Amino acid sequence: MQIRAELKSARPTFAAGDRHGMAHKAEETRFELQKDRMLRAAAKCFNEKGYSGSSLKDVANILGLTDAALYYYVRNKEELVYLCYVRAADVGREAMQRAVDEGSDGLDTVLRYLRYHIEIMVGDRGPVAIMSEIPSLKTQHREEVLELSRKHSAWFEEILNEGIGDGSIAPCDVRMTGNAIMGSINWIPKWHHGDPATGRSIADEFPEILARGLRSVGT
Amino acid sequence: MQIRAELKSARPTFAAGDRHGMAHKAEETRFELQKDRMLRAAAKCFNEKGYSGSSLKDVANILGLTDAALYYYVRNKEELVYLCYVRAADVGREAMQRAVDEGSDGLDTVLRYLRYHIEIMVGDRGPVAIMSEIPSLKTQHREEVLELSRKHSAWFEEILNEGIGDGSIAPCDVRMTGNAIMGSINWIPKWHHGDPATGRSIADEFPEILARGLRSVGT
């Protein structure tokens, strides 16, 4: 691994991940697969045992690895958290995109988004990390994650506005409403662990519960 | 401080707090006041910078103290977190009690509870800690906090049921609905920091937003 030597002066350590151009998400190399497994294991740990309560050893154990092995995939723990959060944001964006593509009107899009997002969170792709430790990220990572988070909220508010426009959603303070709904979603991993049955019922019921208050009279 | 010597064999350290019978919350001794200031400072730190991102020094700095001084009030960091969470639970229970005392029917009680709880969270009594790190607590503390948390949820669900009974709230899955609403509430400190103006508008608007979906038709 020459690159390591090359960049030594610039940075003391070097995670192999930098080599693998993660351009095409499709071509799932062994490396990418393992890395994704790691991110899910980390998310599980962080959600269940808290950030500070989870050592790299805990995460590695889930994977049947040694803590040191994780350093092949990430530079340090901070980066692990960062990647978990980026993944969480990705998953949310994906759900939102699909909802927008398929939704017939504002309300329908909201309902779909909620369902899709929850389905991912509680399903095979999960668990997804709760972004509780954004402030612990180093400046650049923090900014980046906050930006993703802001964009997500903004997009959701946009959809709410569209719904108000097309008459499917009753007029409301979209900022506040968005915060309320996102809070509910983000909190799910706090009280739901594993158990696919409950998971399914959450995905079934939650969207309706959250959206009931949105519905404009006569819909 | 003889007690320290006396108990030395049993426990290495001893927090002064154990002396002060915290029986009567009314008689606010200097000690109790300082301790409460500390808990609010800690909650602020934990909410803003995350648990692992907050050192005892950070908390102490807010109070104009040295990190070591905190050990006069708590045995260790874990206990500090524990107390923050107990305080958060207390605040919630208080809001709920007041709402129950004053509410005219189920829906009204819910609306009042939400308002009171939020008012405390964003007001002078705040900030209130988000219970993100329950899993990091030692077994006994964790069980205790979880118990408080469960009781709170159960109580809220009870109120929802009453509302369904008296016709003010439309029939719904109370467990799920409770989780949804609690999630929104618990998440507030994540996006709201300081700024009293915004705080007030949250307390004004949030209850209505959250409860809109509950209202039974014709109310």
Next chain:
DNA sequence: GCATTATTTTAATCTAGATTAAAATTTTTT
């Protein structure tokens, strides 16, 4: 099967931050 590269482990170090003991200061009591 050999050479090369990818992945993991072993075995140390390293470090921030928690914790402690004792001394110093402040507050309260009498």
Next chain:
DNA sequence: AAAAAATTTTAATCTAGATTAAAATAATGC
């Protein structure tokens, strides 16, 4: 204002857990 108690600080330790370097193993291409 002295004595006692309460509170805080100073100055060390102490430690879990992150991090690293080098060696060992596994996978892959030829």
